[in-house]
Amino acid sequence: MTKHLELVFLGTSPLAIPLFFCQCPICESARKHPQERRTRASLAVIGKELTIIDPGPDLEQQLEREKLCRPICNILITHWHYDHIAGLGTLREVNNLAKWKPIEIYVPEEVEFHFNQELAYLKPALNIHKIKVGDKLNLQDFSVEVIKTEHIDHSIGFILTNNKRIAYLVDTTYPSEETRKKLKNLDIIIMEATVDELVTTIPWQNFSLDQALAFWEELKPFNKECIFTHLSNHRWINGKLLSGLTIAERKKIENDNPGVSFAYDGLKVLF
Ligand SMILES: [Zn+2]
Ligand SMILES: [Zn+2]
Structure with a gap:
């Protein structure tokens, strides 16, 4: 175990923000203010080794942005969806050109x-x-326990343990009792809140913000802090993707819900 690790939120969305086909106020604002841009959800854990959870399609730009110019030692995959695995495709080039050692990659069987x-x-x-x-x-730097998420048949989440215990739950809806029992005594639960509002009759495989907040209320007595990620910053209402919450509206939610915060690309947390 390595004493001090750093988590870096490489990306915090299931979709690129701004969305190239969207002219809503959230996307227009992100076009004007680069710090409001989001890339596909991914987490780096930095210690003696560099570990990446979910190398999505933005992997190369994310590593470049964070100046993580060092070998990737481990990769953990939550599930086989484009926004979580499409960065794998470039790793053969790194192996060829940079001569890194083979990366240890852990994937659902x-x-x-x-x-x-x-x-x-x-x-x-x-x-x-x-x-x-x-x-x-x-x-080398921390241990990992594999837990089930409710997204697709093989989707999983992770509990990382070092000095602190951190759960990473993207993507998921309300998890099974078996998983809920594991979500105790955690310093941070990193949880998805994919859409800000969800109005649909179709079963949905991700949380809305309201659902994620309700789940956090249930977890709060046993855990310290919750960081929301995998944020599309849009609403999904009767089959339409509509503009989501502004930064001021998100700040109000953080103020009204102590322990809750919203991730952004480049957010760093000591672990
Ligand atoms: Zn996703
Ligand atoms: Zn938009």
């Missing part, structure tokens, strides 16, 4: 077959480990 099919060319760059709910991993 159900999706390992992708590395024998469309990603076979990546295999020299990776040491692939299949993981499942209940597994415990001991990385």
